[in-house]
Amino acid sequence: MMNSADINQQQLLDRFLQYVRIGTAANPESDDYPSSPGQLVLGKLLLNQLLNLGIADAQHDEHGLVWGTVPSTVNRPVPTILLNAHLDTSPEAPGDGCNPQVLEDYNGQEIRLLSGEVIDLESTPELASLKGHTLITTDGRTLLGGDDKAGIATIMQCVQHWMENPSIPHGPIRVLFTCDEEIGRGTKHFELCKANSLAGYTLDGGGAGCIDEETFSADGATVTFRGRNTHPSVGKGKMINALRAAAKFIDMLPCDQLTPETTSEREGFVHPYTIHGGVSEVTIQFILRDFDTSRLAEYAQLLRDTVDKVTSAFPGLTADVAICVQYRNMADALRKFPKAIDLAEQAYSDLRITSRRDSIRGGTDGALMSEMGLPTPNLSVGQYNIHSVREFASLNEMLIAANHVVRLMELWVQ
Ligand SMILES: [Zn+2]
Known part of the structure; x- marks a missing residue:
């Protein structure tokens, strides 16, 4: 009633x-x-x-x-x-x-x-x-x-x-x-x-x-690049610029797919939303999103694989990828x-x-x-x-x- x-x-x-x-x-x-x-x-x-x-x-x-x-x-x-x-x-x-x-x-x-x-x-x-x-x-x-x-x-x-x-x-x-x-x-x-x-x-x-x-199922990712800063006057052969590495890293990620700007409905994405740092260290924050929880691991692997390519292009650069679970x-x-x-x-x-x-x-x-x-x-x-x-x-x-x-x-x- x-x-x-x-x-x-x-x-x-x-x-x-x-x-x-x-x-x-x-x-x-x-x-x-x-x-x-x-x-x-x-x-x-x-x-x-x-x-x-x-x-x-x-x-x-x-x-x-x-x-x-x-x-x-x-x-x-x-x-x-x-x-x-x-x-x-x-x-x-x-x-x-x-x-x-x-x-x-x-x-x-x-x-x-x-x-x-x-x-x-x-x-x-x-x-x-x-x-x-x-x-x-x-x-x-x-x-x-x-x-x-x-x-x-x-x-x-x-x-x-x-x-x-x-x-x-x-x-x-x-x-x-x-x-x-x-x-x-x-x-x-x-x-x-x-x-x-x-x-x-x-x-x-x-x-x-x-x-x-x-x-969505959701993870956060923090990617950190660690370089080495010197005075620019004596940087030759010594300086390792984490900022350049970070720029290259972002550039190597897909931008015609897997982004909020290019996806809708049930498609997921890997989204860098903030960056902090300088020559010696840069951190980039990402959110990883998909309706299919198992794809989040693939997105994390994409970040790790791309990080590996970048570190091999910058001798002496170190990097890590930290994943945190947000919600399912x-x-x-x-x-x-x-x-x-x-x-x-x-x-x-x-x-x-x-x-x-x-x-x-x-x-x-x-x-x-x-x-x-x-x-x-x-x-x-x-x-x-x-x-x-x-x-x-x-x-x-x-x-x-x-x-x-x-x-x-x-x-x-x-
Ligand atoms: Zn609300």
Whole structure:
């Protein structure tokens, strides 16, 4: 049975606007946890809101993660399910001072932001299908942070809805807001026993009706070249320039394939994203990505083979390649527990919303949670153009996400 009361759309919008105004950009340069103080400000606000909604065990833990449990409304043992979203926003575009703009009854045309920046139909073809929606953009100077405050607002509004409508059937619902997802530290302080759930969902996806069941598998690689510096005046026969070696190394890697610039869909890549150093030493950071986990070893071998060619061309140069595991394709874990995805699909179909299973060319906190033993697919929550000043969100699709989650939690206790 569907619940009679509707989820309050105005409150959902107000929450979203309140949350995006708090700057929570993750800072990859910081070793602090969380990496930026705004995440603690938002976490504290959410703690207080959860307590005010009657979530007695709400907690803002020593790492800045927010936890809480919506108590079960059924009189028998049923599984606990986790709902997760992340507090931080991407550092790839300015995040502080977000000035959200609400566009009611959107007309389907290109959107000119106050800064002069334009969200056009060519680069954002999804706009055509959003005619009539309430969209939230920025003024064009910052990102919006709908990634992932759309997820936070949706979960918080669901919590309010459940607490105000105790006749809606559901089991214990564990709510978790994590920090620093965007810089790969989202599950650093995640505790499986504290989640104590059978399955989870991250609400951190684009559009509506998507169930992300796959992520990339991901490794990081650090390539270091060590040369020998001398005064340039006496460099003859003595200097070994690690900078030249590094330049040659990058140049020897494929650039017409295996790069983010030349791949899409299910193709993987080997991506150098930062370089530091000088004559005596250079380090280059890479990310290695593929849906097929076994290919990561091939990518690492490509780096080692290329390094060997470079070192043999520069006598005296030494080099090494260090690989670190980042996360694994969550499909591997989800296949063992298909119910998490099957019920998400059924909940969409019960709401007469077309759904599709999708894969993410990236990772989610859910990928790491799934690997740890908590199957956690990702669900749509109305995000668009994330990590950009052209980011926007659809209130209508956040509302769909909220209704979907409420239905999904009913299905878990049927
Ligand atoms: Zn996200």
